[in-house]
Amino acid sequence: NAGVTQTPKFRILKIGQSMTLQCTQDMNHNYMYWYRQDPGMGLKLIYYSVGAGITDKGEVPNGYNVSRSTTEDFPLRLELAAPSQTSVYFCASSPGTGVSEQYFGPGTRLTVT
């Protein structure tokens, strides 16, 4: 199993550009998550999904959109990139409800200038 994979690993965007961060998991997990990690701030939940076709907002959803058309894929869309979106983005998945551990991808380091 590859686990959770993310592409790209690094990206530089200009202000106002858009992009999609890709996330795929091969563990057949129902739950998937997107986090951002800023220095000294801990991980913040952006969006999550409890299954294909179902998504919901996390703590910091503004400026982002998600979709979940399959169990495996959970892309994160950035529209009109802003410098405040410079961060490291992690995708994660978990097997079940409530109190399951989450498995993280390697991250995407995004810089908006």
Next chain:
Amino acid sequence: EDQVTQSPEALRLQEGESSSLNCSYTVSGLRGLFWYRQDPGKGPEFLFTLYSAGEEKEKERLKATLTKKESFLHITAPKPEDSATYLCALIGGAQKLVFGQGTRLTINP
């Protein structure tokens, strides 16, 4: 609001020098407390889940314990390869994972 505070922010130890990392929390209805390890440039890696006060879990040189207000990650006789950032997180009544800021641990040979 569920909150997690980790201390210290950074800790330097000599190889073999045992110590503990602290995770203090406030939560409405703890459902689970997690410890993760994160190496530079990588995603967090799951270590332990603790569900109730008094519970302990061990893995190699690491032992995690839980009280009603805190969790500790005890590191016994650490090695340089234990150097990493250790993250504490919990799931409470909101059923979402809330992370602390992490403790950056450095073990000098």
